Amino acid sequence: xxxxxxxxxxxxxxxxxxxxxxxxxxxxxxxxxxxxxxxxxxxxxxxxxxxxxxxxxxxxxxxxxxxxxxxxxxxxxxxxxxxxxxxxxxxxxxxxxxxxxxxxxxxxxxxxxxxxxxxxxxxxxxxxxxxxxxxxxxxxxxxxxxxxxxxxxxxxxxxxxxxxxxxxxxxxxxxxxxxxxxxxxxxxxxxxxxxxxxxxxxxxxxxxxxxxxxxxxxxxxxxxxxxxxxxxxxxxxxxxxxxxxxxxxxxxxxxxxxxxxxxxxxxxxxxxxxxxxxxxxxxxxxxxxxxxxxxxxxxxxxxxxxxxxxxxxxxxxxxxxxxxxxxxxxxxxxxxxxxxxxxxxxxxxxxxxxxxxxxxxxxxxxxxxxxxxxxxxxxxxxxxxxxxxxxxxxxxxxxxxxxxxxxxxxxxxxxxxxxxxxxxxxxxxxxxxxxxxxxxxxxxxxxxxxxxxxxxxxxxxxxxxxxxxx
Amino acid sequence: xxxxxxxxxxxxxxxxxxxxxxxxxxxxxxxxxxxxxxxxxxxxxxxxxxxxxxxxxxxxxxxxxxxxxxxxxxxxxxxxxxxxxxxxxxxxxxxxxxxxxxxxxxx
Numbered sequence: 001x002x003x004x005x006x007x008x009x010x011x012x013x014x015x016x017x018x019x020x021x022x023x024x025x026x027x028x029x030x031x032x033x034x035x036x037x038x039x040x041x042x043x044x045x046x047x048x049x050x051x052x053x054x055x056x057x058x059x060x061x062x063x064x065x066x067x068x069x070x071x072x073x074x075x076x077x078x079x080x081x082x083x084x085x086x087x088x089x090x091x092x093x094x095x096x097x098x099x100x101x102x103x104x105x106x107x108x109x110x111x112x113x114x115x116x117x118x119x120x121x122x123x124x125x126x127x128x129x130x131x132x133x134x135x136x137x138x139x140x141x142x143x144x145x146x147x148x149x150x151x152x153x154x155x156x157x158x159x160x161x162x163x164x165x166x167x168x169x170x171x172x173x174x175x176x177x178x179x180x181x182x183x184x185x186x187x188x189x190x191x192x193x194x195x196x197x198x199x200x201x202x203x204x205x206x207x208x209x210x211x212x213x214x215x216x217x218x219x220x221x222x223x224x225x226x227x228x229x230x231x232x233x234x235x236x237x238x239x240x241x242x243x244x245x246x247x248x249x250x251x252x253x254x255x256x257x258x259x260x261x262x263x264x265x266x267x268x269x270x271x272x273x274x275x276x277x278x279x280x281x282x283x284x285x286x287x288x289x290x291x292x293x294x295x296x297x298x299x300x301x302x303x304x305x306x307x308x309x310x311x312x313x314x315x316x317x318x319x320x321x322x323x324x325x326x327x328x329x330x331x332x333x334x335x336x337x338x339x340x341x342x343x344x345x346x347x348x349x350x351x352x353x354x355x356x357x358x359x360x361x362x363x364x365x366x367x368x369x370x371x372x373x374x375x376x377x378x379x380x381x382x383x384x385x386x387x388x389x390x391x392x393x394x395x396x397x398x399x400x401x402x403x404x405x406x407x408x409x410x411x412x413x414x415x416x417x418x419x420x421x422x423x424x425x426x427x428x429x430x431x432x433x434x435x436x437x438x439x440x441x442x443x444x445x446x447x448x449x450x451x452x453x454x455x456x457x458x459x460x461x462x463x464x465x466x467x468x469x470x
Numbered sequence: 471x472x473x474x475x476x477x478x479x480x481x482x483x484x485x486x487x488x489x490x491x492x493x494x495x496x497x498x499x500x501x502x503x504x505x506x507x508x509x510x511x512x513x514x515x516x517x518x519x520x521x522x523x524x525x526x527x528x529x530x531x532x533x534x535x536x537x538x539x540x541x542x543x544x545x546x547x548x549x550x551x552x553x554x555x556x557x558x559x560x561x562x563x564x565x566x567x568x569x570x571x572x573x574x575x576x577x
Binding site: 103105106107108193194195196197200217218219220223224225240241242243244245246248249250251252253256258263266289291300301302303304305 | 541
């Protein structure tokens with residue numbers, strides 16, 4: 001009964017995966033075609049792209065008090081107006097400003113909530129993702145009722161419910177070189193609330209090409225960073241990081257974890273910087289970087305280099321053109337995808353691999369074997385298969401004797417002669433580290449070691465849907 | 471996370487992006503860096519070479535490339551980008567503070 005259900009679920013899951021793959025390909029094609037169409041429709045005679053930096057629906061009529069704030073606005077934003085340094089002038093500029101937030105996740109949530117609340121005239125939200133249960137602890141703009149729905153839709157609804165007087169523009173698509181110029185050109189300020197290296201380079205380069213300030217934030221684990229790029233002659237992202245880091249150095253929240261409030265803190269600070277730039281009040285964090293260490297409660301503010309004359313995008317001899325931007329391959333440059341999917345390594349020969357259903361059969365048939373789980377200890381504590389031995393990958397070398405003795409124990413127990421050699425199976429979260437482990441085990445003489453394809457996630461999808469995934 | 475190393479009053483700190491994991495997540499190190507062959511001053515180059523030899527024994531490529539920091543790592547001397555003070559040639563003095571940051575991408 002259970003295995004029937006497991007089988008059914010795995011068929012559905014496979015179909016879902018296929019459909020999702022074709023969906024993303026179709027979306028890519030749509031995005032490219034839309035960009036082509038926009039170019040045809042929006043192209044002005046002089047070749048410039050239309051730039052609606054002033055929201056059309058905000059009336060710029062003098063209210064009779066020497067400014068354009070309506071009585072309603074005066075009431076709503078009164079605490080801003082009471083700030084001597086901000087006042088009517090700051091609020092008025094804010095109401096006329098337009099800000100694009102790229103990413104409606106952990107960083108984007110507080111950015112959008114505050115920018116909507118404070119009365120930014122036109123707020124653009126771009127994100128291709130849908131709301132998931134494991135987003136909820138940090139992506140506080142989304143409510144449970146929106147699980148499975150586009151983040152853009154959920155975020156826009158939240159922004160509207162806070163402030164119905166602002167214009168919210170939804171872009172339910174991934175930001176790519178094909179649509180970035182057109183979309184970003186329509187805004188005064190861009191906020192980078194994305195989660196990957198290629199997007200960060202792409203957004204910064206695009207801001208340089210179209211001359212927009214960029215508020216950039218990042219958070220992983222218990223740490224966050226914040227800075228403002230391309231502002232008032234300041235540096236761009238590439239001035240600071242001309243060469244992309246190795247992909248192994250790019251931690252992601254879905255692998256390394258993140259304490260929910262950490263992107264919240266950085267997102268609030270991003271909203272603050274965007275508000276400062278939009279209102280013309282205060283000193284934006286240009287040529288400086290704020291480092292937040294949540295673990296020790298430390299915040300550092302450091303001075304970083306100015307615009308680099310050698311920068312290939314904003315430097316003296318670098319007229320990085322719109323065309324160059326559109327043709328630049330950011331995924332190849334950073335060796336990582338713009339819309340990150342879980343890594344799927346293929347290190348082993350097929351005969352050294354076993355899928356979770358086959359492994360289930362081995363258990364049922366009572367084959368003598370040892371199951372090694374090579375995930376970190378804190379992963380193992382979340383969920384694990386019965387009778388598995390946890391040896392985290394980095395500790396494998398030191399703990400090989402444990403595998404030998406576990407194998408011996410199994411053989412003794414079953415009375416088989418030791419010459420036949422019990423099997424070693426290796427499992428991890430998704431089936432990558434298990435392959436690395438098996439490669440190593442083969443080298444160390446455990447030639448029969450095999451890895452379980454797809455790891456615990458595969459097991460949950462194909463064998464036992466009751467095993468939680470994380 | 472911050473890791474402090476002492477050298478004649480100089481504080482070295484690893485923070486951000488998992489760099490601290492390269493030294494067993496140990497936060498505070500008290501160390502003595504000897505000057506090479508009668509050299510009179512300590513430079514960032516000397517410091518990096520010392521860290522490479524004495525501190526980061528596993529996966530040095532996560533911190534360094536050649537004799538400098540790898541792409542994506544910022545070095546700060548007294549809370550100031552080392553680009554502004556001469557990079558590897560930056561001279562270190564007593565009570566200087568050196569911080570290494572690995573850029574973050576998550577969100």
